[in-house]
Amino acid sequence: MRDFLDYLDFRRDHIFDLAVEHARIVLIAIVLASAISIVLGVLTYRRDRIAALVLGIQGSALTVPSLALFGLLIPIFGLGFRPVLVALVIYALLPITRNTVTGLRSVDPAIVESAQGMGMGRLRRLVRIELPLAWPVILTGIRVSTVMLVGIAAIGAYLNGPGLGEDIFAGLSRIGTPTALHLTLGGTLGVIALALLFDAFYLAVGRITTSRGTR
Amino acid sequence: MSSATAMIRLENLTKRFPGQHENAVDSLNLEISDGEIVILVGPSGCGKTTTLRLINRLIEPTSGRIYLEGEDVTSVNPDRLRRRMGYVIQAVGLFPHLTIADNIATVPNMLRWNRRRISDRVNELIEMVGMDPTVYAKRYPKELSGGQRQRIGVARAIAADPPVILMDEPFSAIDPINRGRLQNEFLQLQTVIRKTIVFVTHDIDEAIKMGDRIAILDQGSTIAQYDSPETILTAPASQFVEDFIGAGASLKRLNLTRVSDVELIEWPVAELSADRGAIREALLRSEKGSVLLLDGERRPQRWVNAIDLEHTGTPVPELGLAAAPAIQAGATLFDALNEMLNSLQGASAVVDSDGVYRGVIEIETIASAIRSMRADARRRYRGEEDGVPTDESTDAALNPMGRS
Numbered sequence: 001m002r003d004f005l006d007y008l009d010f011r012r013d014h015i016f017d018l019a020v021e022h023a024r025i026v027l028i029a030i031v032l033a034s035a036i037s038i039v040l041g042v043l044t045y046r047r048d049r050i051a052a053l054v055l056g057i058q059g060s061a062l063t064v065p066s067l068a069l070f071g072l073l074i075p076i077f078g079l080g081f082r083p084v085l086v087a088l089v090i091y092a093l094l095p096i097t098r099n100t101v102t103g104l105r106s107v108d109p110a111i112v113e114s115a116q117g118m119g120m121g122r123l124r125r126l127v128r129i130e131l132p133l134a135w136p137v138i139l140t141g142i143r144v145s146t147v148m149l150v151g152i153a154a155i156g157a158y159l160n161g162p163g164l165g166e167d168i169f170a171g172l173s174r175i176g177t178p179t180a181l182h183l184t185l186g187g188t189l190g191v192i193a194l195a196l197l198f199d200a201f202y203l204a205v206g207r208i209t210t211s212r213g214t215r
Numbered sequence: 216m217s218s219a220t221a222m223i224r225l226e227n228l229t230k231r232f233p234g235q236h237e238n239a240v241d242s243l244n245l246e247i248s249d250g251e252i253v254i255l256v257g258p259s260g261c262g263k264t265t266t267l268r269l270i271n272r273l274i275e276p277t278s279g280r281i282y283l284e285g286e287d288v289t290s291v292n293p294d295r296l297r298r299r300m301g302y303v304i305q306a307v308g309l310f311p312h313l314t315i316a317d318n319i320a321t322v323p324n325m326l327r328w329n330r331r332r333i334s335d336r337v338n339e340l341i342e343m344v345g346m347d348p349t350v351y352a353k354r355y356p357k358e359l360s361g362g363q364r365q366r367i368g369v370a371r372a373i374a375a376d377p378p379v380i381l382m383d384e385p386f387s388a389i390d391p392i393n394r395g396r397l398q399n400e401f402l403q404l405q406t407v408i409r410k411t412i413v414f415v416t417h418d419i420d421e422a423i424k425m426g427d428r429i430a431i432l433d434q435g436s437t438i439a440q441y442d443s444p445e446t447i448l449t450a451p452a453s454q455f456v457e458d459f460i461g462a463g464a465s466l467k468r469l470n471l472t473r474v475s476d477v478e479l480i481e482w483p484v485a486e487l488s489a490d491r492g493a494i495r496e497a498l499l500r501s502e503k504g505s506v507l508l509l510d511g512e513r514r515p516q517r518w519v520n521a522i523d524l525e526h527t528g529t530p531v532p533e534l535g536l537a538a539a540p541a542i543q544a545g546a547t548l549f550d551a552l553n554e555m556l557n558s559l560q561g562a563s564a565v566v567d568s569d570g571v572y573r574g575v576i577e578i579e580t581i582a583s584a585i586r587s588m589r590a591d592a593r594r595r596y597r598g599e600e601d602g603v604p605t606d607e608s609t610d611a612a613l614n615p616m617g618r619s
Contacts (some may be wrong), residue, residue, distance in 0.1 A: 110305075110308040117302035118298070119293075119294040119297035120294065120325070215357030
């Protein structure tokens with residue numbers, strides 16, 4: 001235990017750098033996935049069968065083990081940052097799309113009708129009424145995806161991707177040596193801490209971006 | 216009626232929903248005059264709500280034409296058309312994530328009014344529906360009661376001063392006591408705003424109370440009768456109309472007369488701050504059994520009689536019985552009777568819309584209105600007159616036991 005704390009202290013800057021890289025790729029993936037998912041959700045929420053199809057495809061993508069998916073992406077994108085980013089975006093799609101569809105569908109039809117009856121066009125209704133009312137549900141989807149990605153991104157180190165996975169894999173490849181446990185444990189704790197930080201971040205975002213009238 | 220005065224004119228308006236064999240609305244022709252409240256009433260499934268939604272084209276007609284202020288609006292941009300018509304639905308549909316002020320400002324915002332004008336208008340409207348803008352403008356819909364939400368729904372519908380308001384069962388979700396109050400307030404408001412209102416309800420009592428004219432609709436939105444409430448009650452055009460009005464038609468006529476239409480009784484009054492001697496004097500000067508105490512703004516407070524005055528231990532403002540709730544002058548005789556039965560008092564103070572004392576109405580006044588209605592009805596059923604009464608107020612037919 002004492003050894004491990006010494007180790008953490010010694011490697012502080014290194015772990016911090018890895019965590020920043022880790023957070024960075026997760027954030028980029030989440031921004032891309034959110035943009036794609038919200039557009040997909042908006043386009044499909046009124047069309048039951050197309051929505052089911054889109055969610056089905058995304059759902060089956062989610063069942064592919066991450067290591068296998070990373071492997072499949074190597075021939076297309078090679079190694080490093082890019083294939084990891086693509087894989088993370090794919091994994092993040094389902095929770096956000098599904099929650100966008102659910103959120104938009106759960107808006108009270110009477111509210112939409114009165115908006116329409118007052119002369120709000122399709123786009124204005126979507127932007128001013130439906131999306132703001134669906135937002136808390138969409139945000140929950142984004143939060144779930146983010147926490148999931150923090151974990152999956154660690155495996156990205158297998159493809160030379162950035163982040164805390166680097167230490168985890170370094171440790172695993174050195175099993176039997178005294179530093180193996182330290183490396184792996186350090187990386188893992190970093191992943192957990194990052195996930196918790198993201199969660200707190202979304203709590204704050206939710207508070208700021210949700211109207212007092214719908215809390 | 217010439218089409219020049221028609222605010223809304225529907226011409227052979229027809230709607231058939233895909234996959235159905237019958238027309239939901241079948242070749243409807245209807246003219247609605249400027250400044251009039253027209254009620255569409257009928258059994259469920261008759262197409263009354265569909266008709267209302269055809270007018271603002273939330274449902275597009277299969278055929279036929281819609282005219283607004285003489286202009287054919289059947290194929291203009293529907294969003295622009297809807298901004299010229301207020302729309303109030305049963306569920307109100309206030310936007311929960313926006314403040315009351317922002318809700319009311321919805322249409323003015325779309326019409327690009329400047330900020331100053333919008334905020335002035337918002338405050339004016341909140342006041343107009345009897346609420347305090349400094350308290351409510353920044354609140355959210357969930358912080359309001361059902362009745363307050365309905366008031367704001369109406370304020371939002373008239374925000375940009377549209378010539379027409381469409382209302383789909385606006386008061387059905389409110390409890391009966393508040394419903395009556397909201398109806399009276401709305402009629403009061405209408406005397407100021409003078410809009411053309413199309414109002415859908417399934418409740419014939421509400422139709423009689425609220426309507427300048429009532430269209431009773433049968434299946435396919437066929438007009439069974441389109442007349443004043445008075446004529447519909449006294450001269451139903453068909454068995455269908457008679458059945459729809461139902462057995463209670465008699466007492467329903469009490470809904471046609473307002474308290475302000477009958478002669479109020481002069482009652483002895485005294486100031487709440489008056490001493491016992493002055494009150495006793497006022498009592499002795501009249502033939503009535505009690506004195507009505509008014510506060511500084513002449514609002515009725517207590518009924519006090521001679522026995523109450525003996526209770527020297529109680530301060531004057533707490534003597535006797537509470538005079539609240541007073542009846543609004545705009546309420547109907549039906550409301551007044553209801554109020555008296557609820558409060559178990561044979562008389563009730565009448566106030567104007569500011570709560571200022573106007574007079575007293577006694578249960579005998581209402582009873583005599585009923586008696587004269589019954590006499591009229593008897594004459595009509597004996598074939599002594601053609602059934603259309605000449606006097607609007609109490610000289611009206613009341614169905615005795617004939618129908619039940």
